[in-house]
Amino acid sequence: DAGITQSPRYKITETGRQVTLMCHQTWSHSYMFWYRQDLGHGLRLIYYSAAADITDKGEVPDGYVVSRSKTENFPLTLESATRSQTSVYFCASRGDRAHLYEQYFGPGTRLTVT
Amino acid sequence: DQQVKQNSPSLSVQEGRISILNCDYTNSMFDYFLWYKKYPAEGPTFLISISSIKDKNEDGRFTVFLNKSAKHLSLHIVPSQPGDSAVYFCAASGARDDKIIFGKGTRLHILP
DSSP, X not given: OOSEEEEOSEEEEOTTOOEEEEEEESSOOSEEEEEEEETTTEXXXXXXXXXXXXXXXXXXXXXXXXXXXXXXXXXXXXXSOOGGGOEEXXXXXXXXOTTOOOOEEOOOEEEEEO | OOSEEOOXXXXXXXXXXXXXXXXXXXXXXXXXXXXXXXXXXXXOEEEEEEXXXXXXXXETTEEEEEETTTTEEEEEESSOOGXXXXXXXXXXXXXXXXXXXXXXXXXXXXXX
């Protein structure tokens, strides 16, 4: 299907486990982003990527790793999950034309770390 | 330090009346502002935006006003409808920024 998808939609994992959240977009957008949404904090940027093999830190990158070997995929890995990483994670993408700041979001992944 | 502030966590408005959601920003380098709407269990969706060269942008029932001197923008929804009940995020970006900064959101309840 066209658009931006995330998998899994729900995930429960244990403290210390590694978990990877997947994001896939079919628009060939240059930019992709990972956010987390927490009560009282709104949407906070974790990492973003301007193109394949180019990634940069956002506001809250600690404990997360990203990669972007293909334009359409932008996985987010929690190398050793902690309870503080329990959150809803959103992936987003946008085109590379300078005035097009609108980002398109995926449906989210609800992650619970026990 | 919060660069984009939405000081009202929630707002209740009667159906048919005007909803006004406010947003303040601190970074004078911001020149593009956006509003996103989010329903439960869904990702945010883009609603409306405004460039700093304008002071008003309208799209159907939604109008965004920008007051650069006060570093303040507002979203007006007229008339408010039940389907407008959602969380609204204000966001901002600078001319050379790759990313946008979001506020914490305001939950809007439209009352029947």
